[in-house]
Amino acid sequence: MSSPPTRPDPEKQARLLAELRRDQALRQQSYRERALRLLPHVCARCGREFAGKRLRELTVHHRDHDYHHNPPDGSNWELLCLYCHDHEHEKFRLKGFHQATAAPPQPPGTFQPFAGLDGLLKPQDAKGEPKPAASESAPD
Ligand SMILES: [Zn+2]
Ligand SMILES: [Zn+2]
Numbered sequence: 001m002s003s004p005p006t007r008p009d010p011e012k013q014a015r016l017l018a019e020l021r022r023d024q025a026l027r028q029q030s031y032r033e034r035a036l037r038l039l040p041h042v043c044a045r046c047g048r049e050f051a052g053k054r055l056r057e058l059t060v061h062h063r064d065h066d067y068h069h070n071p072p073d074g075s076n077w078e079l080l081c082l083y084c085h086d087h088e089h090e091k092f093r094l095k096g097f098h099q100a101t102a103a104p105p106q107p108p109g110t111f112q113p114f115a116g117l118d119g120l121l122k123p124q125d126a127k128g129e130p131k132p133a134a135s136e137s138a139p140d
Helices: 010-038 052-057 082-102 115-127
Strands: 058-062 077-081
Touching: 010 058, 010 077, 052 058, 058 082, 077 082
Parallel strands: none
Antiparallel strands: 058 077
């Protein structure tokens, strides 16, 4: 009787990982290829043209910065040269930073984890010994 494979198979895991990576690379390659097929091989910012080997320097930028968002009509893609692409992301990063600092902090009091505590404490409070007002003025 052969024992079932209980321990992880490193070879199989490596193969799975390689497949996963290839899948990811393929997906990225495919949107790049689709973008290159759809759009003119010109940097959308500086207008430089790219052909042949230099086409590698032309990269796909996602207008909404969401690289999972790849509409088939190419409306979220922009071909940018490496330099302009870098610049575009720097701009986006700075904008995000400014927005983050300018935005007011989360309004306090929208979430009150102890909101129910008041109701729990009050009845006990009422049951507690009320201090007689008379004790305030010492009898002479
Ligand atoms: Zn450019
Ligand atoms: Zn980009």
